[in-house]
Amino acid sequence: MRRRKGGKNRFDRHADDTDITALIEFAKSRVGVEFYVEPETFATGTTAVAVATDGEWIRRRVGAPEVIKKVAHNLAAPAYDVEIVGYPKRMREWTARNKRGLSLED
Template identity: 55%
Template sequence: MPLFRRRRSATPVPAPGPTPPPPSRRSTEELAAAEAHLSDFARSRPGVEAFIEPRTAVTDTTVVFVAASGEWTRRRVRSPQQAHALARALGVPAYDAGVVGYPQRMREWTRRRAEEDKRRLDGG
């Protein structure tokens, strides 16, 4: 009799497979409001581009709209396909943020806003 023998389970263990994505915490109304906000942003500012961010363990798929001035807004969307469809419908070029990164004008606008906020808080 072998000293170290494995016992076989009576019930088979299912083979590991892809886990389904967790159900979205966002309601249809919230997603519609996000889409309306993005549409308003794109229509009211020149030179808007879309940067699509993939779903992570922490956040759903998001899209960042960046105007020519560097002003930007981020909203959650249903999927990358929906973000591309929205960008196409608005005539906005769409890019994968993980591949191309973000434009420098976005970082500069954020930096300027932080400086303005700091001056305002310092009383100047």
């Protein structure tokens, strides 16, 4: 368990380059990818979900919202605050269709 600024405990690891690389590779290899920024919680740092047009998705640690917003800008992809817009319906539908093979989150 790690202690970070503000005295919050963190059970999760920090974001690293492999996380950002995975999101970029996902976006470049799928159609219509949008990013959904998830807030930091007690147990995890800021994460982002990349969702393709067909609903396929991955979630990775990003460290800070600014990081994924810059990545999204460089890829000409939108980035949304999930607390404001929620998750897209196509993501939930894809998850329901693919429950048995979910290993997209590490």
